[in-house]
Each structure stands twice: as C-alpha cells, then as structure tokens.
Amino acid sequence: MDELNKLTYIVEAVDLTHDAFGVCKLEDGYTVFVEDFLKGEKAEIIVTERKSSYGFGKVLHYLEKSPYRVTPKCIHYYECGGCSLMHMDYDLQTAFKKYRVETTLKRQGLGQVPVKEMIGMANPYYYRNKIEIKFQNGEKGIEAGFFQAKSHKIVNLSECFIMSKRMLDVVILVKNIFNELKIPAFNEAANSGILRSAVIRETSKTKQLSLLLHTTDPLHDAKDVIIKKLTTKIPELIAIARTSATDPSSYALDPITIWHGPETILDSIGELQFAIGYRSFFQVNSIQTEKLYAKALEYAELTGKERVIDAYCGIGTIALTAASKAAKVFGIELIKSAVMDARKNAEINHITNAFFEVGEAETVIKKWNKYKFDVIFVDPPRKGCDKALLQAIDDMKIPRIVYISCDQATLARDLKILSDSGYVVKEVTPVDMFPQTTSVESVTLLTKKFSK
Ligand code: SAH
Numbered sequence: 001m002d003e004l005n006k007l008t009y010i011v012e013a014v015d016l017t018h019d020a021f022g023v024c025k026l027e028d029g030y031t032v033f034v035e036d037f038l039k040g041e042k043a044e045i046i047v048t049e050r051k052s053s054y055g056f057g058k059v060l061h062y063l064e065k066s067p068y069r070v071t072p073k074c075i076h077y078y079e080c081g082g083c084s085l086m087h088m089d090y091d092l093q094t095a096f097k098k099y100r101v102e103t104t105l106k107r108q109g110l111g112q113v114p115v116k117e118m119i120g121m122a123n124p125y126y127y128r129n130k131i132e133i134k135f136q137n138g139e140k141g142i143e144a145g146f147f148q149a150k151s152h153k154i155v156n157l158s159e160c161f162i163m164s165k166r167m168l169d170v171v172i173l174v175k176n177i178f179n180e181l182k183i184p185a186f187n188e189a190a191n192s193g194i195l196r197s198a199v200i201r202e203t204s205k206t207k208q209l210s211l212l213l214h215t216t217d218p219l220h221d222a223k224d225v226i227i228k229k230l231t232t233k234i235p236e237l238i239a240i241a242r243t244s245a246t247d248p249s250s251y252a253l254d255p256i257t258i259w260h261g262p263e264t265i266l267d268s269i270g271e272l273q274f275a276i277g278y279r280s281f282f283q284v285n286s287i288q289t290e291k292l293y294a295k296a297l298e299y300a301e302l303t304g305k306e307r308v309i310d311a312y313c314g315i316g317t318i319a320l321t322a323a324s325k326a327a328k329v330f331g332i333e334l335i336k337s338a339v340m341d342a343r344k345n346a347e348i349n350h351i352t353n354a355f356f357e358v359g360e361a362e363t364v365i366k367k368w369n370k371y372k373f374d375v376i377f378v379d380p381p382r383k384g385c386d387k388a389l390l391q392a393i394d395d396m397k398i399p400r401i402v403y404i405s406c407d408q409a410t411l412a413r414d415l416k417i418l419s420d421s422g423y424v425v426k427e428v429t430p431v432d433m434f435p436q437t438t439s440v441e442s443v444t445l446l447t448k449k450f451s452k
Contacts, residue, residue, distance in 0.1 A: 008044050008060060009235050013037045018100055020085055020438055021056075032057040036078075038066040041182075068092035073125070081149035082162060083436040084185050094118040094432055097440045101430050104408040108416040116429040119291050124435030125161040127285045129267070130201045131169050135178075135185035137193065142185045144175045144198075152188065162436060167200050170211060170234060174198055177229045181222055186215075189327035201276065203267040204286030207359070210239035210265045212256065212278045215301045218242070236437065239265055241278055264341075272320055272349050280315045287435045292404065292431045292443060293321050296377060299402045299426075299445040302326050306374035309398070311389065316354065318340030318377050318404075323354045331356040332364045363389040365396070375400045384410025387417065392418060394421045394448070397433050401446040406433075417445065423448045 013022030013034065022037025023311070024045070034045055034057040042064040049056040072086035085093045098118045105113050121127060135144050136154045143156035160168050178185070178195050186193040199212040211230070219226065219242065230237055241263035256278050264275035267282065269289055276282050283289040296318065302308070302325035310319035313331030315338050323329045323346075333356065335341050342356040357364050361378070362385075369392070376398050378385055384407065393401060401423065405411035415425050426445040433441040 006046075008046055009057075010042065010044050010063065010333075011038050012042045013109050016041060016096060016099075018438065020088070020096065024057075024129070030055065034059060038069055038088065038092075040064075041066050041069070043229065051417050066092075074159060076145070076155050076157060076159070079148055080155040080157070082146040082155075082160070083149070084149070084438055086161075086436050087353075090120065090124050090435065093124075093435065094120045094430075097432065097438075098430050100438075100440055101408050101411075101442055104412045105415070105428070108412040109217075110320060110415055110419065110425060113415070113425045114427045116262050116427060117286070118430040118432055119295065120432045121285075121288060121435055124432070126164050127287065127435060129204055129286050130161050130169060130199065130282065130284050131163045131171075132197060132199050133174075134197045134201055135175070135195045137185045137187060139298070141179040142175045142195065144171050163200075164207075164208065166209065166234070166236060167202055170230075170237060171198070172207060173230060173233055174211070174213070177226055181225065183219070183222060199278070201265065201282075203265055205268055206266070207236055208239075208265055209234065209237045209238060210278065211241075213240070213242040213259075214245065215242055216244060218244075223259060227323050231260065238262070239278075243278075268322060269317055272317075272345075274317060274345050275341065275348060276315070277337070277341060279337070281338060283433065288431055288433045288441075289317075292433065292441065293318060295429050295431065296323060296402050296404060297325065299443065300325075300375045300377070300400065302375065307372065309365065309368075309373055309376040311365065311378045311385075312380045313340045313342060313356065314338050314379070315407055316356060318379060319354050319356070320345055320349060320351055322377070323351045330368070330373075332359060332361045334358070334360060360386070362386040364391065365389060365392045369396050373398045375402065377402045377404065379404040380410075382407040382410065384414050385431060390414060390417050390421075394418075394423075397450040399448055399450060400443075403444040403446065404441070406439065407442050407446070408442065411442065411444065415446070418446055421448075437445060 011024035015023040021033040031054040043059045044089045045057040046057045047057045069091040070089050077086045102115050134154050145155040145157035184193040186196040192216045194215050196214040201210045240259040241256045243256045264277045306326045308326045308329045310331040313333045319329045319331040336358045339356045339358045346354045423446040426443045430442040
C-alpha cells in the first residue's frame with residue numbers, strides 16, 4: 001500500500017454520479033467518487049487516485065448500508081464489466097436513471113420539463129436478444145465472456161443474467177468445441193491464434209438463435225464438424241456464419257460467409273416481422289422495445305392522415321410500426337444495407353406507404369423542404385442529432401417531434417436548441433432498455449405551433 005492509501009476517512013455518500021459512484025466530501029471539502037457506495041451509506045474509505053479538484057476512492061468497510069442495497073445475483077458481478085447496477089434494488093435503479101435525466105435537463109436550464117416514471121421491466125434479467133462474446137486462452141483452455149471494466153481481460157463466464165440461458169449454452173458449447181478441436185483463441189499481444197469473438201442473437205418469440213463467429217482463419221477443414229456439433233446439441237441454432245471483420249457487428253466491408261441456414265432470422269415487434277441480418281441493427285431488448293415504440297406512437301398522436309418522417313430509421317422498425325396509423329412514412333438512414341433491410345421489411349409486412357432513403361438525415365430532409373410533414377421521429381446514435389437537422393425541422397415547420405434517445409447528455413443539448421427555437425418540451429419518459437447497467441433510454445415529445 002502506498003502513502004496515499006494509508007489514510008482512511010469516514011464519509012457518507014450524499015449523491016450518485018452518472019456512473020453510479022457514491023459522491024462524498026472529505027473534511028476539507030475535497031470531493032471523492034467511490035465505487036459500490038450508495039447514497040445515504042456510511043463507510044470507511046481510502047482515496048485511490050487524487051486529482052486536483054476531485055479523486056476516486058474505495059470502501060474498506062461499510063458502517064451503514066442502504067436499505068436499497070441487494071446482493072448481486074451474479075457471481076461475476078464485481079469483476080465483469082457487463083453490469084454495473086446489480087448491487088441496487090431494481091426500484092432504485094429506475095429511480096436513479098430517472099434522476100439522471102432530470103439532473104441533465106436541469107443543467108441545460110430545462111428543469112421545468114416533466115420527467116415521467118421510468119417504464120421498467122417486470123423481470124429485469126435475461127433480456128438481451130444479442131450479445132458479443134470475446135475469447136481468450138486460459139490455463140484450462142479457451143475462456144469466454146465480456147471484458148472486465150476498463151480492461152481487455154475477459155471474465156470467463158459460468159453464469160450471466162442479462163442473456164438468456166440458451167445463449168449462454170451456445171457460448172459454452174462454442175468454447176468446448178474449439179477446445180476439443182484444439183483451435184486456440186486469438187491472442188492479441190502475440191497476434192496469433194484463431195477464435196476472436198462471437199455474436200449471438202435470439203429471436204424474442206420463436207427463440208431461434210443465430211451465431212456469427214469471428215475467426216482469423218476461414219476454418220475450411222473444421223467447418224463441417226463445428227456446424228454438426230453445434231446444431232446437434234442446440235437445434236434452435238438455425239443460422240451460423242463466420243467473418244474476419246475486426247468489428248463483427250459493424251457494417252464493415254469484410255464479407256460474411258454463411259456456414260449454415262438462412263442469411264437472416266425473423267424477429268417481431270408487436271404485429272410486425274423483421275428480417276435481421278448478421279449485421280443489422282436491432283434494439284437489444286425486445287420486451288422494452290414494444291413499450292418504447294408504444295410510447296413513441298402515443299406521443300405521435302397519429303390519426304391516419306399524417307405524413308411522417310423517421311430520421312435515423314435503421315432497418316425501419318419505427319417507420320413500419322407507424323405506417324398503419326399514418327398516410328405516408330419516410331425513413332432516412334445512413335447505412336445502405338440497413339435501408340435495403342427496411343425495404344425488405346416493408347415487403348414482408350405488406351406495407352406500401354413506407355419509403356426509405358439512404359443518406360444523412362440532415363441532408364436528405366432538406367430535399368423534402370417543399371412538402372408538409374406532421375410528425376418526425378428522431379432516434380439518433382449517442383452523439384445526438386446534427387444541428388442542421390434540428391434547424392431543418394424548424395424551417396420545415398414540423399409541429400411535432402418525437403425524440404428517442406440513448407444518451408441523456410446529447411438529448412438535453414438538443415432539447416435546449418429546440419426549446420430556444422420555440423418548441424415546447426412537453427414531457428420525457430425514460431424506458432429501461434438496459435437493466436443492471438447505467439444506460440438510459442428515453443422518449444420525449446416536443447410540439448410547436450406555427451402560423452400558417
Ligand atoms: N430507429 C432505429 C435505429 C436507431 S440507431 C431502431 O429503433 O432500430 C441509429 C441509426 O442511425 C443507426 O442505424 C445509424 O446507422 C443511423 N445514423 C447515424 N448517423 C446518421 C445520420 N447522420 N443520418 C441518418 N442516419 C444515421
């Protein structure tokens with residue numbers, strides 16, 4: 001233990017940071033952020049890192065524990081970087097995320113905006129329909145799991161509460177098969193080995209599985225044996241493919257080789273079906289997606305007559321969900337293959353009033369400035385909307401905006417811009433898409449009255 005760590009302090013957590021670290025002050029007013037320390041708890045801590053205006057600390061032992069503290073279900077919780085709120089009671093998790101939205105809005109001067117109770121899950125476990133698993137070579141063969149927090153070391157999972165049990169079966173089976181065949185995991189430092197990672201998906205209702213293996217070698221000789229072993233043990237595994245793309249879930253140019261089964265699996269949201277390719281973006285929590293879209297549609301107040309834009313439309317899920325309630329829906333999406341998926345999804349569902357265009361939302365929308373639109377859905381990536389898009393929405397006098405966000409900081413920034421240009425931020429509803437983690441998803445309604 002170095003000099004810094006010898007000093008201990010008795011403190012109380014008075015707040016929580018966005019990463020759910022307890023905020024406490026030392027006697028001299030110095031602020032320390034302490035992991036695994038809930039608001040209201042008292043503990044003896046050490047300071048592990050001192051910066052000029054704040055530091056980080058660790059609890060040595062608790063003097064008073066929060067009534068909202070629970071024993072994490074997962075034995076890997078304190079090691080694995082996958083979850084970060086499992087020590088909180090689920091009601092506290094949702095209250096904490098709602099509070100995060102409120103404080104972020106307040107910082108932008110939007111403290112008056114009503115933030116509704118978070119729409120949570122009845123069972124906040126086993127919810128992911130897609131996971132990406134990494135592999136490494138351990139002492140007893142290949143290990144598989146997620147990275148440790150802020151590290152490239154993998155936690156070898158024997159249980160997991162955010163993926164389904166069947167998905168974990170696939171993870172363990174892949175590991176066992178590669179061990180049996182003596183095909184090693186990839187070793188980053190040595191730049192050798194073969195098995196890098198795997199993306200596993202499971203459809204929400206039919207529980208069919210797909211597996212994309214990311215290997216440095218095409219595995220021509222082992223391929224048939226691997227497929228046979230996988231599908232014999234797990235018949236629900238209907239689609240298997242491999243790629244050498246460094247980022248297997250991106251739309252990178254590295255081709256995917258289909259090993260077994262179809263190119264897409266069929267999943268559903270509400271009444272609609274969606275063909276999902278190995279690289280298609282699809283909301284990862286199917287149960288919550290239905291609730292999120294239901295709230296978004298409620299905010300849209302469609303009567304069947306409206307002309308609607310779905311900016312950042314991905315494979316068209318929101319546009320197609322809105323299509324039966326609107327006159328026409330126009331989706332815009334940057335990635336060409338996602339737009340191709342969206343058009344295919346319109347066809348599968350016999351929807352003829354949805355149109356999709358490839359390009360940047362901020363550029364494509366300007367081409368439509370002669371037309372009148374009633375509602376726009378925006379569902380941007382974490383960096384939020386481009387300023388030019390927000391300007392175009394106002395210029396085109398679109399009276400109703402439904403903003404779906406996965407990052408409350410950029411959401412608050414964009415709401416401020418829209419609010420300054422005369423839009424009223426009616427309300428925000430957070431939806432818990434990622435229980436046990438600090439990620440916050442929300443849907444916001446904005447309206448503006450334009451004189452004709
Ligand atoms: N609405 C969809 C996808 C949301 S994810 C759903 O709910 O499934 C955000 C999407 O925005 C991604 O598909 C990404 O490719 C796309 N995107 C990112 N920047 C964009 C831009 N400038 N213009 C249009 N689409 C963009």
